[in-house]
Amino acid sequence: MLASDTGALQQAKLVLLGDMGAGKSSLVLRFVKGQFFDYQESTIGAAFLTKTMPEQNVKFEIWDTAGQERYHSLAPMYYRGAAAAVIVFDITNTESLGKAKNWVKELQRQGNPNMVMALAGNKADLADARAVTTEEAQTFADDNNLFFWETSAKTNQNVLELFTDIAQKLPRTSAQPQPSNAGITLSEPPQQRPQKSGCC
Amino acid sequence: MSHSAAQENGQGSSEDLFQDAYGFRLNICTAQQLEARQRCDQAAEQVAPKWDKVKGRVLGSPDVVKDAKLKKYCRLGIPVQHRPWAWPALSGADARKRKQMAGYFDAMVHRGEVDSEVAHQIELDLPRTYPSNRWVASEEGMDALRRVLVAYSVHQPSVGYCQGMNYLAAILLLAMKQDEEDAFWLLASLIDPGGILYQGMYAQNLVGAQVEMRSFEELVAAKLPKLAAHLRELNCDMTLIATDWFLCLFATVLPSETVARVWDALLYEGPKVLYRIALALLKGCEAQLLAISNTGDLIGEIKDATKGAYDRDALMKVAFDKVGSMPMARIRGFREENQEAVDSEVAKREARAQRSSSLSTASRASGTPPASPGPGHSPGFGTPRASSNGQGGGGSGFRTWASRFKLHKGSRGKDA
Numbered sequence: 001m002l003a004s005d006t007g008a009l010q011q012a013k014l015v016l017l018g019d020m021g022a023g024k025s026s027l028v029l030r031f032v033k034g035q036f037f038d039y040q041e042s043t044i045g046a047a048f049l050t051k052t053m054p055e056q057n058v059k060f061e062i063w064d065t066a067g068q069e070r071y072h073s074l075a076p077m078y079y080r081g082a083a084a085a086v087i088v089f090d091i092t093n094t095e096s097l098g099k100a101k102n103w104v105k106e107l108q109r110q111g112n113p114n115m116v117m118a119l120a121g122n123k124a125d126l127a128d129a130r131a132v133t134t135e136e137a138q139t140f141a142d143d144n145n146l147f148f149w150e151t152s153a154k155t156n157q158n159v160l161e162l163f164t165d166i167a168q169k170l171p172r173t174s175a176q177p178q179p180s181n182a183g184i185t186l187s188e189p190p191q192q193r194p195q196k197s198g199c200c
Numbered sequence: 201m202s203h204s205a206a207q208e209n210g211q212g213s214s215e216d217l218f219q220d221a222y223g224f225r226l227n228i229c230t231a232q233q234l235e236a237r238q239r240c241d242q243a244a245e246q247v248a249p250k251w252d253k254v255k256g257r258v259l260g261s262p263d264v265v266k267d268a269k270l271k272k273y274c275r276l277g278i279p280v281q282h283r284p285w286a287w288p289a290l291s292g293a294d295a296r297k298r299k300q301m302a303g304y305f306d307a308m309v310h311r312g313e314v315d316s317e318v319a320h321q322i323e324l325d326l327p328r329t330y331p332s333n334r335w336v337a338s339e340e341g342m343d344a345l346r347r348v349l350v351a352y353s354v355h356q357p358s359v360g361y362c363q364g365m366n367y368l369a370a371i372l373l374l375a376m377k378q379d380e381e382d383a384f385w386l387l388a389s390l391i392d393p394g395g396i397l398y399q400g401m402y403a404q405n406l407v408g409a410q411v412e413m414r415s416f417e418e419l420v421a422a423k424l425p426k427l428a429a430h431l432r433e434l435n436c437d438m439t440l441i442a443t444d445w446f447l448c449l450f451a452t453v454l455p456s457e458t459v460a461r462v463w464d465a466l467l468y469e470g471p472k473v474l475y476r477i478a479l480a481l482l483k484g485c486e487a488q489l490l491a492i493s494n495t496g497d498l499i500g501e502i503k504d505a506t507k508g509a510y511d512r513d514a515l516m517k518v519a520f521d522k523v524g525s526m527p528m529a530r531i532r533g534f535r536e537e538n539q540e541a542v543d544s545e546v547a548k549r550e551a552r553a554q555r556s557s558s559l560s561t562a563s564r565a566s567g568t569p570p571a572s573p574g575p576g577h578s579p580g581f582g583t584p585r586a587s588s589n590g591q592g593g594g595g596s597g598f599r600t601w602a603s604r605f606k607l608h609k610g611s612r613g614k615d616a
Contacts, residue, residue: 021328037331040328042366043363044448045444050496061495061496070362070402071406
């Protein structure tokens, strides 16, 4: 049955990947809590957050990962079975786009085949320092069938748009039997425990 | 923590009431937490005279003094004012320092290359290390942190800089009253080959940390079987729970005074303490965890429990008295098995990455040998990374490290 038929929230695992300092944690914090700090603590391992978008009937379970190359080997743990991925780069840093491209390749090769992928060119507020043109990123996104948004966690530009796009693109019919780690699960009210309000 | 000690630390002010001994904002939510913290502070005051007494004996010995009494004292906690001498003396940091020429730390700082990939990564993390701690976030604090991390990356190029080390260095600086050289040698005594922590913790692919986490997982299965079964059912891998525990030695999850208390024992006894604390943390909220049927909520619950662990006496008591025996032979067995498994997985991954990068035009960082650096490995060329965009960062970093390695051995590199 369709999630929307029962009114049950569709839970979707979402992972953020990208270079160190691209702004993954800042994007998540802006999306989940509406906050922004100039200096966000560097993430070790991964941070977990949730965000419900009632109008989309989706509850995102977000894994925000560490960006340094040597953490790369832990990444499959987080993207395995993810329904969606946001690959973040920093528009002021060409190298970060290169890293983003590598992530896209890895996900195409090893991720869930139905994964919804979005490319986020973050720090769009730093127009003066721009090093990656919109066209270059857009072309890459088009070639790889990714959503592309230029975002700014600082000014809140396109943050909601990015996640809304993903929510709308999530496959809605989960009726077919799927492997247990397919990433989208319908929550089952009888087993559902009272949700904790997000951690403080 | 006494008021005077806070002032000695250079952090004393009217904000003391809201800050802990190391200048972190207190995040106390309940009366029990407040009461527990005060009780622990009082207990620390009471053991202070014992530390006055042992100080002469410990500092007078050329080697680290190892005895049951000191072990017990360390578990009871080293008072904040005694840590600046006790940590370097008891961890072996002082001994390492004595083995090197005088001024070694400064020499390492001066050899740091501003343009290297490592320096860039360190720079990126400086303002992102405890931004809420006034001293760490100050110019002075960031300068000190930069010097310690750069010096370490030069000292141990095979490790370089790994995210997580920034938090270790910051806590060490705070506990050492901002003495950079002591912080540096403590970092070395933790991470260097043959150091306190398991080999390769911060190596490429974090091989050592992965081994530790898998071994811990097996320990949880033995010590907390119900919880282990529950985690398996939820498909909740230990990596999701414990990566930052093992890589930051709890520095990002526990209140700082509790972190320092854990390190009192860790620096003296070794990494088994990490297993004990991790087990104690899980045991402390086991009942709640068993009632949660969703991985995300479970991780949130653990996070709340660690964040609120102000009762450091209670945590240590559970860790050392309530989780039962943990023979080193058993842990060694776990590690050997897991080291093999992790090494072979990493090798497979590297091979796959190499295959795909040889197929694609974009060059990728894949030239790192899978073997984990451990004691006895040659401190080689660290992280030779192909520069992906010709920007020169990775490439020049490689040359720099190579020439520096020669310098380190006493022969000059061409471009030095």
